[in-house]
Every structure is written in C-alpha cells, then in structure tokens.
Amino acid sequence: xxxxxxxxxxxxxxxxxxxxxxxxxxxxxxxxxxxxxxxxxxxxxxxxxxxxxxxxxxxxxxxxxxxxxxxxxxxxxxxxxxxxxxxxxxxxxxxxxxxxxxxxxxxxxxxxxxxxxxxxxxxxxxxxxxxxxxxxxxxxxxxxxxxxxxxxxxxxxxxxxxxxxxxxxxxxxxxxxxxxxxxxxxxxxxxxxxxxxxxxxxxxxxxxxxxxxxxxxxxxxxxxxxxxxxxxxxxxxxxxxxxxxxxxxxxxxxxxxxxxxxxxxxxxxxxxxxxxxxxxxxxxxxxxxxxxxxxxxxxxxxxxxxxxxxxxxxxxxxxxxxxxxxxxxxxxxxxxxxxxxxxxxxxxxxxxx
Numbered sequence: 623x624x625x626x627x628x629x630x631x632x633x634x635x636x637x638x639x640x641x642x643x644x645x646x647x648x649x650x651x652x653x654x655x656x657x658x659x660x661x662x663x664x665x666x667x668x669x670x671x672x673x674x675x676x677x678x679x680x681x682x683x684x685x686x687x688x689x690x691x692x693x694x695x696x697x698x699x700x701x702x703x704x705x706x707x708x709x710x711x712x713x714x715x716x717x718x719x720x721x722x723x724x725x726x727x728x729x730x731x732x733x734x735x736x737x738x739x740x741x742x743x744x745x746x747x748x749x750x751x752x753x754x755x756x757x758x759x760x761x762x763x764x765x766x767x768x769x770x771x772x773x774x775x776x777x778x779x780x781x782x783x784x785x786x787x788x789x790x791x792x793x794x795x796x797x798x799x800x801x802x803x804x805x806x807x808x809x810x811x812x813x814x815x816x817x818x819x820x821x822x823x824x825x826x827x828x829x830x831x832x833x834x835x836x837x838x839x840x841x842x843x844x845x846x847x848x849x850x851x852x853x854x855x856x857x858x859x860x861x862x863x864x865x866x867x868x869x870x871x872x873x874x875x876x877x878x879x880x881x882x883x884x885x886x887x888x889x890x891x892x893x894x895x896x897x898x899x900x901x902x903x904x905x906x907x908x909x910x911x912x913x914x915x916x917x918x919x920x921x922x923x924x925x926x927x928x929x930x931x932x933x934x935x936x937x938x939x940x941x942x943x944x945x946x947x948x949x950x951x952x953x954x955x956x957x958x959x960x961x962x963x964x965x966x967x968x969x970x971x972x973x974x975x
Contacts, residue, residue, distance in 0.1 A: 661688025661697070668700040673709065686718040694724035702730040702748055705739025710747055720750045727759040735768045735777075742776040745769070752785025767793045767820055775831035788841040792823035822847045825869070828860045833868065843874040852878055858889040858898060866890070866898040876907050883914025891922040896930050909940045916946035924952035924968065927961045932968070942968050 664684040667676040698718040701709040731748040766786040769777045821841045824832045854874045857866040876886045890899040920940040923931035956965040
C-alpha cells in the first residue's frame, strides 16, 4: 500500500472517531439532564390539561410560581388561559402570585381576558397590584383596555375598583402625545399627535355602560377622538341622546366649534337629540352661533322637520330672522321642505324675536 493511501486511511479513521465521540457526547448530554422540578412538571400538567396530575403535584409541594424558561409563563397564567376557576383558586391558596409577568409583560389577568374566559368573579381573583394593573404589555395595551374590548362593563368595573387608570389609552396603535388644546380644530389639531383615549373609543362605539364606569372613576371629559372630534360630538353623531346627556352632566365642554362649523347645539338639532338639546340649553349653550354654511341650530331643526327641537329653541329665545349662506331663514326652510306646522310656529307672534 502506498504512503498516500495509508495517509488517507488515517484521516478517514480520525474523522470517523471524531463523529462517534461527538455523537456520544450529545447522547450523554440528552440522557443526563437534571430531572424536571415539581414546578416544571406542574406547569406541563396544566398546559396539557392533566388536572388530576396537577393536583398531585400541588400536594407534593410543587412551586406554583415556576416559570416557563422562554416565555416566562407561570402556572397561574396557564390556568387563567383556559378559565379554570377551581385551579386558579387552588394555585392562589398555594401562594401563586397575580403580580408575575411573562416575557411580554402580561399577568394572569391578561391571560384570562385574552383567552375569552373572563368573568367579573374570576377577574377579581386575578387582580394584580394597582401598579401592575396600570402597566402596558409589550403589545401596548393595558388590562383595562383589553377588558373594555370584551364589552363587559362588570369586568371593567372590577378593574377600575382594583386601581386601573380610567385615563388609559384604547390599545395598540395609540399615539402617545398630549391632548390638543381645547378650541384647536381641523388642520391645526391634525398636526398635533393625539392619544386614542379609552373613553373616546367607548363613546364612539356607543358602549354607554362602560362609559358610565369610566366616568364614575374620574375619566377626563375634555378630550377628543383621534380624528380631532370632541367626544360630545362623537356621541351626538352616534345618535345616542342618553350618552350625550351623560357627558354634558359630567362636565364635558360645550363651548367649541368643530372645523366643519358644527357646534354642540347644531349637532343636537341635526341628529334629533331633544334631551341633549335641553341639557345644552340648561348649561347656557349659545343659541345663535352659525355653522360653516351659516346655519344655526334653529335653521337645522326647521330644515330637518324637528318640531320639538324648533319649539324648544324658540322657547329659549333663538333668533328666527337669521339667514344661512343660501339666504334662507328657518321659516323659509320649513315652508320649502313642506313642514307647515313648523312654519306656523316660526311665524307666530313673538317667535324668535
């Protein structure tokens, strides 16, 4: 055999031995790991719905605050994800902490809500400390915003009573910036980054029970929607007379003029909101402010055939002689639109003088 062949054979043998040694080391490592702790076994049992095994491990003294290495998930989070009320209670009795957060900043309460199993009693069981409750996850959302998204006012109430901040943002995508100064509208307001406040979001969605909860826990009412609309205008556009009245009663600003010329009173007339109009008039809303096309609340009400609103405005002293940009008075519109009774109301002696 030549020396070159011998050399090649040696090289091949060395390579085979190296591969064998590496494989043996890998095998040895895989088969000589430290045995899983009781806590790790408990977490595995909960994630695979082996409830009987989980009970045994709890009795054996498993650490209920054990975390999954990569995600940071705890046993309480695993139970909360599936809404297992009995296991949640048992874990808490063994010392499970509601304040633990996973790698994304979520607590067991967040797992409960995102898992779709939230109820007010379970939320109460999983309330973390107020400081934890107010924190955002890495997804940019607080537990309160997540709870509001379920539409369940009872859960929202539990979180607010537990210390959640009613002046939180609605969720991901919100712009962390100051509220535009009152009275700044349109292009100037658009240039100001706006926060998507939870209250504004719930007003736009017409979720009156959640709005009540937020207001009863001192949510600010001097705010706009991300589109630059006052929240009162958003309520009026939704056509919710009760919601709009609620905001007015809680001190929502009523002295403003939106960039399209809309005032609170004009919007109430346009959307046929008699209760809102009365609430505005009681708070001293200006009667004869004209919109972008010269329309007043009285002209709007007459044009739309809202007799109740026309009478209310006249009773409070609205000026019926004002014209809009088409040179029409309220009476002109009533006649043109065929609202004879409204036209007579406006023509009555002393009406709107």
